[in-house]
Amino acid sequence: MKGTKVACSAAPPIVLALLFGASAAAQDPPEGLDQLGTDLFAELLFNNQGTDYAIACSVCHGLGESVAGKGERFYADHTPTSLTAGRETTDRNAQTLAGVFRADVFGWDGAWDSMEDMILEKLIGKQYGWKPGARAEAIDNAAYVLLDEGHNAISGVPYLEQFQEVYGLDLESLEREEVAAAAARALADYTRTIDFSMTSRWDAFTEQNRFRKEPNADEDMLNYAASIESRIFNQEGRNLIRRPEGFTETAYEGFKTFFRVFDLESVGNCVRCHVPPTFSDYSLHGIGSGNFKTPPLRNLPRTDPYLHDGSAATIEEVLQGHMELAEAARAEQEGVDPLFGEIRISEADVEPLVQYLLMLDEVDPEDFRYYLINFE
Ligand code: HEC
Numbered sequence: 035m036k037g038t039k040v041a042c043s044a045a046p047p048i049v050l051a052l053l054f055g056a057s058a059a060a061q062d063p064p065e066g067l068d069q070l071g072t073d074l075f076a077e078l079l080f081n082n083q084g085t086d087y088a089i090a091c092s093v094c095h096g097l098g099e100s101v102a103g104k105g106e107r108f109y110a111d112h113t114p115t116s117l118t119a120g121r122e123t124t125d126r127n128a129q130t131l132a133g134v135f136r137a138d139v140f141g142w143d144g145a146w147d148s149m150e151d152m153i154l155e156k157l158i159g160k161q162y163g164w165k166p167g168a169r170a171e172a173i174d175n176a177a178y179v180l181l182d183e184g185h186n187a188i189s190g191v192p193y194l195e196q197f198q199e200v201y202g203l204d205l206e207s208l209e210r211e212e213v214a215a216a217a218a219r220a221l222a223d224y225t226r227t228i229d230f231s232m233t234s235r236w237d238a239f240t241e242q243n244r245f246r247k248e249p250n251a252d253e254d255m256l257n258y259a260a261s262i263e264s265r266i267f268n269q270e271g272r273n274l275i276r277r278p279e280g281f282t283e284t285a286y287e288g289f290k291t292f293f294r295v296f297d298l299e300s301v302g303n304c305v306r307c308h309v310p311p312t313f314s315d316y317s318l319h320g321i322g323s324g325n326f327k328t329p330p331l332r333n334l335p336r337t338d339p340y341l342h343d344g345s346a347a348t349i350e351e352v353l354q355g356h357m358e359l360a361e362a363a364r365a366e367q368e369g370v371d372p373l374f375g376e377i378r379i380s381e382a383d384v385e386p387l388v389q390y391l392l393m394l395d396e397v398d399p400e401d402f403r404y405y406l407i408n409f410e
């Protein structure tokens with residue numbers, strides 16, 4: 035492949051399949067993958083060095099404090115639409131990567147059905163500053179980053195050694211295109227190990243009140259919602275509802291609205307698309323201007339702004355938009371998923387829903403233990 039211009043911009047899935055066979059299970063990462071993944075995730079050399087803005091996965095999908103000083107983030111970047119290495123807009127908001135191993139389509143509009151393909155396209159494409167005509171050069175560059183013994187990964191262990199150890203792969207025996215594909219594969223395997231911690235006040239609440247945390251496999255969401263409703267009825271009837279510290283009465287009302295699917299008012303219908311435990315069904319839903327994947331709803335304060343184009347700065351704004359979608363669906367507007375039409379909420383429901391969604395913010399294990407035993 036060296037030096038050969040490949041006209042097609044899509045990644046070569048065949049190469050990936052030949053090299054590695056079927057995808058490894060998310061929960062069973064190979065030994066050493068954590069270090070290799072961490073190194074590749076922060077690697078700045080995949081950039082077209084002719085650009086002035088250094089990009090790594092960790093720049094747009096960062097964890098912890100944001101480089102721009104915009105506060106904590108959770109594998110996202112606090113930017114409405116992420117900037118490429120060439121400082122062009124991607125037109126899309128960076129998605130959190132937690133829990134994405136549960137999905138089988140990737141990107142807000144589900145344009146990729148292979149995470150490996152999507153990541154390879156990042157490494158040798160627009161995001162890292164490579165123009166469409168520069169594919170061969172980009173592949174050479176990606177391969178060089180992994181093969182060059184003079185360049186140490188952040189951990190100090192050369193990639194050549196790490197690929198040998200983790201995958202038993204001798205990079206030097208491969209075509210350049212295969213080396214680039216190997217980088218994408220390792221990054222996809224690593225990304226599949228990233229998950230939510232499931233340690234929010236909401237999780238403590240479900241423990242304390244023995245609510246079912248998620249539907250069974252293939253369970254109808256209406257059935258799951260009904261089981262939550264009957265548990266609420268039961269507990270309230272016996273005055274047994276417990277709320278962890280800080281889980282207000284208002285948040286509790288929001289919880290009920292979120293899971294309510296039948297009634298005349300305060301019907302969120304949210305649970306039909308935002309399915310626990312991550313609060314996504316990983317499916318596409320029509321919003322009029324296109325079909326977009328339901329985002330998960332944990333750790334929202336660390337993933338703003340919201341929606342595929344980052345157009346909503348706050349949760350309130352998202353809910354205003356969802357109310358408009360509900361109207362549009364009831365008016366049978368083309369391209370709007372009828373499931374939105376079953377949302378029947380008013381202004382009065384917004385604050386409770388927002389407070390409930392903030393209960394999905396995850397805390398460290400120590401705080402979680404505190405919430406488990408301290409309730410109001
Ligand atoms: C320039 C910013 C930027 C960089 C750098 C970047 N991403 Fe992304 N990433 C995005 C954006 C924006 C999206 C949403 C793309 C879309 O919807 O088309 C995304 C989407 C994804 C998705 C799909 C998530 C989902 O829920 O479908 C994965 C997986 C991913 N990125 C992994 C990576 C990895 C691994 C790297 C490093 C090789 C990386 N990204 C580098 C901005 C970035």
Ligand code: HEC
Pocket residue numbers: 142292301302303304305306307308318319321326327328329330331337339340341342343349352353356371373374377379387391
């Ligand atoms: C028909 C499926 C569906 C229903 C019902 C639904 N949502 Fe959504 N939700 C989506 C989709 C799809 C998006 C992304 C839309 C976009 O990118 O423009 C979204 C986005 C969001 C976001 C933004 C999250 C982010 O990271 O960008 C929040 C918050 C949210 N929904 C909350 C709710 C609440 C609360 C309810 C109930 C009142 C609800 N949703 C009902 C499908 C749904």
